[in-house]
Amino acid sequence: MKKISKTLVTTLAFYLCFGGAAQARSITSISPPTGPGQGDIFCTQVQTPVNTPFPNNNNSTAASQNQILNFPGLSCTPKTFQAIAPIDTQLFVEPSGGTTEYFFTETAVNNTNSTWNGFSFKIGFGVNDNFGPPELILVPYGFAIPDFDFNGSSSDPQPTSSKFTQLLQDGSFNLQWSGGSVAPGESVDFTFSVDAPDDLDGNDFSSSFTIRELPSAKPVPExxxxxxxxxxxxxxxxxxxxxxxxxxxxxxxx
CATH class of the missing domain: 1.20.5 (Single alpha-helices involved in coiled-coils or other helix-helix interfaces)
Known part of the structure; x- marks a missing residue:
């Protein structure tokens, strides 16, 4: 089992002990992406502000969706992979008083030498070596964390991909796409929804969360x-x- 670094554990402990008495969160800004998947690409350190015209809009209709288009935003869009390795994007949140839902659109570019046969999204905390998925974190009762919204509600848009046809709904924190391919030089478009949920008992678990992305590819013969x-x-x-x-x-x- 992957171990969480001391830095991540310390950060989570800080959030748990000193979080405000808020009951929910909304996304306020997005950090530049980072990670070995970018190779030698430098992303300018520009925070992307997020507009939330419809706070606390859980299970919203298309007319009342908070949209984050061309994720991650001002820095390194579209997201270009130069290696079959993760890219992490951190999103900052603040109290809002209810569960707030966001609809994302994104384009990922295959600038590697391999054809992708799958692509995954994972929600967690921290970036790079400090990244930890929720299943490795013991979350006390009364705390909630953001998740991918694909519960089948007629009002919620379901995740889509322009290249992949099969989606494995592996819990609420993972989207695993397969059933297609993206050749070197090609790109793939995705849409998905994320809920920033209420905490119970007036708790506030964290001030940020991370979306990790990772393409998969068949091994090339030596x-x-x-x-x-x-x-x-x-x-x-x-x-x-x-x-x-x-x-x-x-x-x-x-």
Whole structure:
């Protein structure tokens, strides 16, 4: 099991002990994305402000959705992957008095040498080596954390992908896409909804959360493996040619 760093544990402990007496959160801003998936791409350190015209709009209709378009926003949009590795984006929240729902749109670009056969989104806390998913965090009674909203309600928009057709609903904190492919140089569009929920008993769990994204790809055969296959095919071809020549020679002698 993955261990949570001391930094993350300390941060969570701070939130639990000194969180305000609010009963909910809404998203206020988005940090620039970070992580090994970006390779050598530098994202300018520009916070993207988030407008929330409809606070506490849980299970909202399309007409009353808070929208975060072109996620993550002002810095490194569209999100470009140069390696099959995670990219983390931190979102900051503040009390709002109820559960607030957001509708996201995003484009991810495949700038790797591999064809993607899947793509995952995961909600957690912290970034890079300090990232911890909710299933590894013991959340006390009375606390709630943001989650992906795909409960099948007729009023809630369901997650979509322009390249993948199959979605594994692995709990409320994970979206796992498959059933498609994104070749190098291509891009894929996603939409999804996130709820920033109420806490019970007037608790406020954290001042931020993270959306981690990670493409998956089939392993590319090593050059030595390819060369080995070519050698075997060459030997088989030579043997077949030799057998054919011997058969022709015997026929001519007769």
């Amino acid at each position: 050059p030595t493996t390819i060369n080995g296959v070519l050698i075997i095919l060459g030997i088989l071809s030579s043997r077949l040619a030799l057998k054919h020549k011997m058969k022709v020679a015997i026929t001519e002698q007769r």
